[in-house]
Amino acid sequence: MAIDFDDLRLMLDIVACGSFSQAAARRRWSQPQVSQRIGALEQQVGAQLFRRHRRGAMPTEACLAFAPSARDALAALDAGKLAVRGTPALPTVTLACLPSLASTVFGALLPALVSSRLEIRCTTDHSPIIMDMLLTDRAQLGFVLNCPAVAGIRLERLCLSPIVAVVRRGHPLAHARAVADVANAQLAPQYWGPECDTLISRLRAHRTVDQPIHTIQPSSAALELALEHGFLTFMPEMAAARLLRTGQLQQLALSDLPRWEWELMVAWRSGKRPDVAKETVLQQVRALAKDWTATPVSGTGDAQMKQS
Numbered sequence: 001m002a003i004d005f006d007d008l009r010l011m012l013d014i015v016a017c018g019s020f021s022q023a024a025a026r027r028r029w030s031q032p033q034v035s036q037r038i039g040a041l042e043q044q045v046g047a048q049l050f051r052r053h054r055r056g057a058m059p060t061e062a063c064l065a066f067a068p069s070a071r072d073a074l075a076a077l078d079a080g081k082l083a084v085r086g087t088p089a090l091p092t093v094t095l096a097c098l099p100s101l102a103s104t105v106f107g108a109l110l111p112a113l114v115s116s117r118l119e120i121r122c123t124t125d126h127s128p129i130i131m132d133m134l135l136t137d138r139a140q141l142g143f144v145l146n147c148p149a150v151a152g153i154r155l156e157r158l159c160l161s162p163i164v165a166v167v168r169r170g171h172p173l174a175h176a177r178a179v180a181d182v183a184n185a186q187l188a189p190q191y192w193g194p195e196c197d198t199l200i201s202r203l204r205a206h207r208t209v210d211q212p213i214h215t216i217q218p219s220s221a222a223l224e225l226a227l228e229h230g231f232l233t234f235m236p237e238m239a240a241a242r243l244l245r246t247g248q249l250q251q252l253a254l255s256d257l258p259r260w261e262w263e264l265m266v267a268w269r270s271g272k273r274p275d276v277a278k279e280t281v282l283q284q285v286r287a288l289a290k291d292w293t294a295t296p297v298s299g300t301g302d303a304q305m306k307q308s
Helices: 005-017 020-027 031-045 061-084 099-112 127-135 194-206 219-229 237-246 276-289
Strands: 050-053 056-059 092-097 119-124 141-145 153-168 233-236 249-251 261-269 304-306
Touching: 005 020, 005 031, 005 056, 005 061, 020 031, 020 056, 056 061, 092 099, 092 127, 092 276, 099 119, 099 141, 099 219, 099 237, 099 276, 127 141, 127 153, 127 261, 141 276, 153 219, 153 237, 153 276, 219 233, 219 237, 219 249, 233 237, 237 249, 261 276
Parallel strands: 092 119, 092 141
Antiparallel strands: 050 056, 141 261, 153 233, 153 249, 153 261, 153 304
């Protein structure tokens, strides 16, 4: 008995939603109808595809192994439909990125790939969700900060980006030399992690004005506060690199600012099947990473880690 393509789409919807009921709601079906269709699909493939729990449904190892072939089959079907209409089908690469990195990564990557024969889909989410998207083939590449290893995911360091203090050109504090010198300024650090709280504590120790210190995300918002409203911000150098190069922003030489860093990683699902489109994007990402920091990581060598 032939497998229904719609059942494959239903299976992938449940993987994406993590729930039979949510997949049913998307289609305006009843939950028993969804369960029946999945049960029939499990009989056809000869394996259990989901394990139900109180909060939804989790794909089994068999489902995760079957999902790439299901996506390939659906992609081939869509490509055939486009070919019939005379529209050439292009390979698609889905990229997932932390919101704080999105403007830096996507803003540089898409122009660099404008002449490539592929289509990019960009989305943002938190690191655990991005890792799950990679494992379930909802994304081919993910951009995260250094995070714990996940089985089946490869992580490669792209760059180390120091945290720097920046102001717009001509700011009265552009030549400050110590953290104490900027403590009374309008401050809005980009929140990059617990070390940002440490920095704020140091600033408050020297602060004599009764004004708040704001923290903000993403980097694009911190940049706007600096450029348009005269705030002094602390942020990863890579997020401000383009505006520092054009001279719209100036970096302060604060001699007592600790060497705090962002460690930008690119992640993808390990496997032996070649993916030319993904490799094209990955090579461009590695090339761009050299411009994202003053201390780029050369080569992949020790920086490339296979997680198992």
